[in-house]
Amino acid sequence: MEFWYSDKHTKEVQLSMKIKHQIVSHESDFQQIDILETYEYGKVLVLDGELMITEKDEFIYHEMISHVSMAVHPHVENVLVIGGGDGGTVRELAKYKTIHHIDLVEVDEDLVNLCKKHFPTTALMMEDERVYIYHEEGLRFVRSRQEEYDLIIVDCADPFGPAEGLFTREFYGNCYKALRKDGILINQHESPFYSEHSQTVQKAHKHITAVFPLSTVYQCHIPSYPSGHWLFGFASKHYDPIRDLNAEKWNALEIPTHYYNTDLHKGSFYLPNYVKELLGTNE
């Protein structure tokens, strides 16, 4: 039997992976959770039919959502991760001894437990004593916080489904309020290429730019995601991602990475013309 899983990138484009077998099929209170063993990508996490992470390339997404801000902000101690139930972002953050406290707000407890069991190399730091997991809605959680965090990472792979309330101006306004006076917000921004996703990019960027004094976008290559061209929003009350990059200090930490480095850090902010036009930042 040939057994393939297809992730719809648009109604008319899909990426398909040949499957060895299905490991998990579980309906949680929030979503349908599937875990598949593939030939090329290792284990793959699928939520409501959409590909979330793969063992083969999750390192790219998680390094790029974590290390860019950490190489810019000089003293991150207290971090909030919204979403991120697979644990990959927490794994990268836990590499910094200077981080004392990580709040992770993931509404779906079943998702966290299944990832701990089936993606041990991704979720391995979820039991770290600095990590506090809240099974609540991110939108509500952040509403009650004021000037608490140095860094907020919005790690929700999809603006629909359980994450629907995120990607709004109100939400980003609450993030601003929850950040300390020199805090940074990192937002996973979807892809600029297919028009279905690029509208999400535009909206998120517009809302963030309305709220934060400094708002820009960086990119990376994630082969298993639609178009492979992925964006993150970098929004900040104070620090500039290029001017305030402290490459020497970051390199001295000797944090092992397979994708991120401080040269690539700079390069990731140099966007193609069509992306700059989409964001309205073309000179």
Added chain:
Amino acid sequence: MEFWYSDKHTKEVQLSMKIKHQIVSHESDFQQIDILETYEYGKVLVLDGELMITEKDEFIYHEMISHVSMAVHPHVENVLVIGGGDGGTVRELAKYKTIHHIDLVEVDEDLVNLCKKHFPTTALMMEDERVYIYHEEGLRFVRSRQEEYDLIIVDCADPFGPAEGLFTREFYGNCYKALRKDGILINQHESPFYSEHSQTVQKAHKHITAVFPLSTVYQCHIPSYPSGHWLFGFASKHYDPIRDLNAEKWNALEIPTHYYNTDLHKGSFYLPNYVKELLGTNE
């Protein structure tokens, strides 16, 4: 009827596009040529079953294979394009008034004629008076040339099939010989992500590095290509792609581009760690 075309990225991964209808199915002396009308990507050119270009994203490939060297080398007059039968590289080169002469060596005449007919926005400069088209093998053509070209672009989408003799050390040695004393070679390098392709990347890079005093690699995002993460080799007798970038001069030319710009130029040479390891250039 639902009608889909699938491009195999590896044996176990494929990208599929929904098709409106097939426009061309033609067996030339060299290969099977198919042209499909898709919903998302516009017209798509397929050679021996493999996706070559799409109307939607060919601009990225052709801008990145052309403008990087042109923004570095101060006086390109005479160019050799090996492959490039679709005409996209010639279209970009023809934007430079300083280029007097372009030799295009594409073995398959049927391919050129079909692209002229069905990809008019890609092939539109193939009739330009500066363009000389040779229906010969690139390997043989370049063997007989000495110190003629300022720039050679190897625009062959696949190291197998008709392009098999390229990607060898002998071929790159002949390119070196065919270049003037400050000439540049640009080589399409495949993707670093899937192991099937990354071996091609490694081999090509090794051969080029053995021949040229300066050899490096740059990257871009091409959504329709395997993994979306595409590499080009930049090899040179004299010019450094970062140090010798003349951004001011290039920007003064006001050449319209949708992907390339001179900031992105620099960023494209800052590679992820895993790619640097693959190339053996990790510090």
